[in-house]
Amino acid sequence: MSAFLDMGGYAAYVWPAYAVTLAVIALNIVWARRLLKRSRKDALQRLAIGGSDQ
Amino acid sequence: MSDFCLKGENVHLWRGDHHVLRGVRFQVEGGECLQLTGANGAGKTTLLRTACGLAYPEGGEITWRGENIRKDLHAFHAQLAYLGHEPPLKAELTARENLRYWIGTRRRLQPQELDGALERVGADQWADRPVRTLSAGQKRRAALAGLTLMRVPLWLLDEPTTNLDAEGQKLVGALIDEHLQAGGVALAAVHHGLAMSTASGLKRMELTVG
Amino acid sequence: MSDFCLKGENVHLWRGDHHVLRGVRFQVEGGECLQLTGANGAGKTTLLRTACGLAYPEGGEITWRGENIRKDLHAFHAQLAYLGHEPPLKAELTARENLRYWIGTRRRLQPQELDGALERVGADQWADRPVRTLSAGQKRRAALAGLTLMRVPLWLLDEPTTNLDAEGQKLVGALIDEHLQAGGVALAAVHHGLAMSTASGLKRMELTVG
């Protein structure tokens, strides 16, 4: 296990690389869902104020 | 009879969340001037800019001589003159140079035509001074000189009498009169009446704040 | 009786080779409005700018409450409001923010004062939109709101009714009326008459093209 974590001496490079990439993936998921949620809320708000014209 | 006819049908346009033009309809033909009135913010400027193709209506269409203006925008533009809220002049050039470069891209100008137009708007004194040094009314007059020089059938004017003195107001009326007499079409946004001699070709339309 | 009195004596001013103001004299006192008329290029704007100390007269002098305005320019400026040809607003800020930063450098503003002034000029709908998106008349109205908020005895207005609709013209008249009633002084360059209820405090002066 510790041999695996050591990555043949490259741990200081390999793990940060994976960490950054996985962080980017996770953040993308969070951002995308937040965008969708926010625009849903905005749309509801607009409907509440203006009703639908045209 | 000419076939000049500018027509708007059910024009819709938003600015931000604001539904500015809500199904506007209008029609002006050769020899007619449509006076656009309406409270501040009613959408007069927006309608004029849409009519000349600078803004894109999200609904409805605008036709000129029976065809959608977008079909051949260049040809349509070659037939119209648009004057906005501010006179389109370069501050560093003189009034005469401004006209030369502005009108010159549309048609070949004779120097005596230029002289004539400048005299018509009372620019003899200041035609050769940088526009930067002109008063607000003098700038407006220079823009009017440009308008007469364009020789196009369709005029779209946004408050053309702004900053003009009493005599200048009459000048605008006279210019539109002549334009209509020659079979031209005019669409003008105004708050006060236009000082025109004949009311025959005058139509009015009021925009309401949307 | 207040001692408010703006007086110009024999004011001379050149612009380039042009002798624009040739010994202009005028006097306005508390409760009076001096309407400056004159053809385009007569020098109305130049006179207003000279009167508020932005331009330096090459001859004659301008006094306020009996003292040359140059003597204590800061104190003089603190008592005047000047509105030029263009409304002094930042396009990126909203109308409300503009007023806050503009008037705020002169005196402490209460939020409800701001609301009141904005409502007065009919800005309820657009007070919180960037000025960039406002129509020409809406911008002018925002500037008028600033004028009422300044609370100063001397108003110098350059064509304050430009771009305003009929109701806006009346608003300007009413604002000046109230200002005069409160003992204020006004100097306004105009081409048309001002829509004021009483003609009691109204004086006229015509500048001729020099």
Next chain:
Amino acid sequence: MSALSAARLMLARDLKLAFRKRSQLVQPLAFFAIVTTLFPLGVSPELTRLKPMAAGVVWAAALLSSLLALELLFRDDAQDGTLEQYALCGRSLTWLLAAKTAAHWLLTGLPLALMAPLAGLALGAPAAAVPGIVASVAVGTVALSLIGAIGAALTLGIRRSGALLSLLTLPLEIPVLIFGARATELAIDGTAYGAPLQLLAALAVLGLTLAPLAASAAVRINLE
């Protein structure tokens, strides 16, 4: 009257505007001169240390002074409403903007090309390098002006666009910088600089065909 003669008039107008103030003509040059003197001041006065940087400095200075002049390219015309009139004149806006870009090159690129050898010599380049420097800067600034025109047109609707403009155009201009600096460096070293110069010319031609089209599309959108 054709689109071409309208474009010719536009060119004449922009040149007249620039020549109105005679002093404006020397300004891009003065700017360039000052920027190139900044480096010896900032780095070291020794020619042996300066020479290896000469090409880079000349190019960075050229790029920056071209960029500085750029913001004004369309902005002035947009503000006073003349650009709108040109968009409404019934002529091809593409040609008119190409003419404006040509004016920009004549007023900044060409003087820079004539000035660059001087800066190069001051930084330790040999006299034999002069034609190479002139050629590479002259061709490279054509590409810079064209790319810059796109950026200026894109940011037309935006206030205080200075930084955004450079953010948009610099990435696109970097290939020009790379090839230009390479050509200049080879010229200074006395080697054949034909290959990067050809690439530079290719970039300029690519720009010539694409940039006015992209710029006129962007201007029309921004006027809306």
Next chain:
Amino acid sequence: MSALSAARLMLARDLKLAFRKRSQLVQPLAFFAIVTTLFPLGVSPELTRLKPMAAGVVWAAALLSSLLALELLFRDDAQDGTLEQYALCGRSLTWLLAAKTAAHWLLTGLPLALMAPLAGLALGAPAAAVPGIVASVAVGTVALSLIGAIGAALTLGIRRSGALLSLLTLPLEIPVLIFGARATELAIDGTAYGAPLQLLAALAVLGLTLAPLAASAAVRINLE
């Protein structure tokens, strides 16, 4: 209400104008980043060749990005008429302009100071040089903003003043550049950089006392 609180409001206004678009905050930084990448591209990718230039590059980039933002400092306000209102507000224009200059420094100088070490590191400076680089750029940009304010005020009445502005201000800014680059270089070399930093601070203080006065005089003349 005092002149000081009016100045505070002015500062708040300029910051709000800049913060209106969140994206504008990163722009001077992006510009700086791009300018510092230009040099390696133009000169050479090897760090050993880049390191001796690091100080010069950082400073030239700082100077240029400060200059770019400068033109807009008073121009925007003059064009829309708000500057005139400030000149007529009955408060000391000197204080108001000092506030504008402070806003300019907060929006360009300070971010540049925080960013400069990164650029330095990318060009081969050691990590130990970071405090020295930050200090010298932070102090130096104060002087740059102040000198620039004078130039911007002087060229207010002139169209297309970009090049003229740089022509006027760059000579005045060269002492800042020299001391600043020296301080940064010493910091990169790991030597004591106190002496040039003190000179830089002296320049900044001199600017603080003189620049707002000169700028307000120039603005009043140009408004006439």
Next chain:
Amino acid sequence: MAWTWFHKLASPPHVYRVAGRLTPWLAWPAALLIGAGLIGGLVLAPPDYQQGDGYRILYVHAPSAWMSLMVYTTMAVAAAIGLIWRMKVAHAVAASCAPIGASFTFAALVTGSLWGAPMWGTYWQWDPRLTSELILLFLYLGYMGLRSAFEEVQRADRVSAVLAIVGVVNVPIIHYSVIWWNSLHQAPSVMRLGEPTMPLPMLVPLLMMLLGFTLFFGALLLVRLRGEVLSRERAASWISAAVRP
């Protein structure tokens, strides 16, 4: 006639609905592939005979780098479609692409330089491949900056579309930079015509990661697209049906 179905397909309500339904079909396979690729790449694949275990960065670097280019291309194509046919949905696609692409470009840069440290002895070099990838990041940032500088979505859409199209010239430059200039960076070994030059146990996890990332992009795009579509529709009646629970 042929266009009517196209426009109907691209109508906001339709897109909103279909995108919602399609998302899980992309998201789950993406999760599986990425998970399997991680195990394959980190555990099962043998060490490289030259680079030892250091080469394992490949499994996050190459897919990120691939995403940076693929997303930009998608964005440019969508922008062109939106500009030419004035199609709102295409603009919404382009707008959705930018933040995704920018984040993966950032990941490619970071993982690349982390890989470079042991292999080339430096985190950063001003090498054409590296530099042009950095430019790509600037382009994404410029695109987003330009977009956010406009208040009106419609104008932001159209102006930024021009930039996206112009910037696409950078994509082939990045891809071919290793061939056109002699670069530190290694030449294409997977994405090239003909035989890949990698042993199969190393190659399979890489291919899984590449496919997984691509599917993941598709899922992200759909979610963002729904948000964008909602925010640019004006009080249309379908919204109430779509949004109200």
